[in-house]
Amino acid sequence: MKILSIETSCDETAIAIVSGEDKPKVELNLVSSQIELHKITNGIVPEVAARAQLEAIIPMIAEAKAAGASAATIDAIAVTYTPGLIGSLIVGVEAAKTLGALWQKPVYGIHHLEGHIYAAFSEINSDEVEFPVLALVVSGGHTELILMEDHFKYQIIGSTRDDAAGEAFDKIARLLGLGYPGGPEISKAAALYQDRQAAYPEQTLNFPRPMINDKSLDFSFSGLKTAVLYKLPEKKLSNEEINHYAYEAELAIIDVLVAKTTQALEQTAAATLVVAGGVSANEQLRKRMKQLGEDNSIKVIIPNIAHTTDNAAMIGLAAWHRNNVKAPLVKNFEAKPRTKLDEISLG
Secondary structure: EEEEEEEEOOOEEEEEEOOOOOOOEEEEEEOOOHHHHHOOOOOOHHHHHHHHHHHHHHHHHHHHHHHHOOOOOOEEEEEEEOOOOOOHHHHHHHHHHHHHHHOOOOOOEHHHHHHHHHHHOOOHHHOOOOOOOOEEEEEOOOOEEEEEEOOOOOEEEEOOOOOHHHHHHHHHHOOOOOOOOOHHHHHHHHHHHHOHHHHHOOOOOOOOOOOOOOOOOOOOOHHHHHHHHHHHOOOOOOHHHHHHHHHHHHHHHHHHHHHHHHOOOHHHOOOEEEOOOOHOOOOOHHHHHHHHHHHHHOEEEEEHHHHHOOOOHHHHHHHHHHHOOOOOOOOOOOOOOOOOOOHHHHH
């Protein structure tokens, strides 16, 4: 089975080839980044993102063809159809459907979050996954805890009530005058504080950990952003102070993510913990989650860095595993800006 996959749900344009009989193999994973474009506005402008994707998609398909993708070699095409920015989704969906018509190949729709989850299973066969699986999907637009009793059977047991964790990183970075995207910039500044922590005073900012003691598994990060805003002095922060704010903001977000995941593990008795999405690239979060797995004697799977942020390999992997376990594939679809993951689950 060889799948050409396309991902254009937000600001990236990505194409991949995933193949394999017993285990999936990512043969090609191309990503055209728009980071430099969106640094100008310090955030994503949907119309700008879609226009850039229109310009990028044809040259990227040409790259995939040069790498061996053709009607003779590809068995199916998979594309993100939901959720995301509608203009961006349409670019990918229409490109996939056009290729499917030209090459006379089936075209399958994949949910963006399903792709993030299955990015974790990039090198294992479907029957090697130990269930139940608890997945924490944490990115710029999503922060959700998802329980899987089996492949493609999803139960959303916790989600953000306002800002997602990645969104909070972006907004706090903007408040501190750091660059875009906010997550990596916060992490860089936080690491500078941590490296020289002995030279700084003890932690004094006392940022809140919203909903950390709430019995639900839901998240809320808008209050943290507001707390950072109210803590800012009238005078301009020094570089050392910016690093301090970044360190404590990052720590507050990670503390909440770890606490809620711990709570979910206690409630679900999951055998495997998957941490996926763009924020899973955060070094401190990866360390804390791996330690959480050791403390609870469960397997923790975090995708490699290349598969954490939006990419097409994860879409191809989700389609590969659906085919591998003979799960239904979405064949008749249109681009949709919002669809809950459990609305496409089986059974």
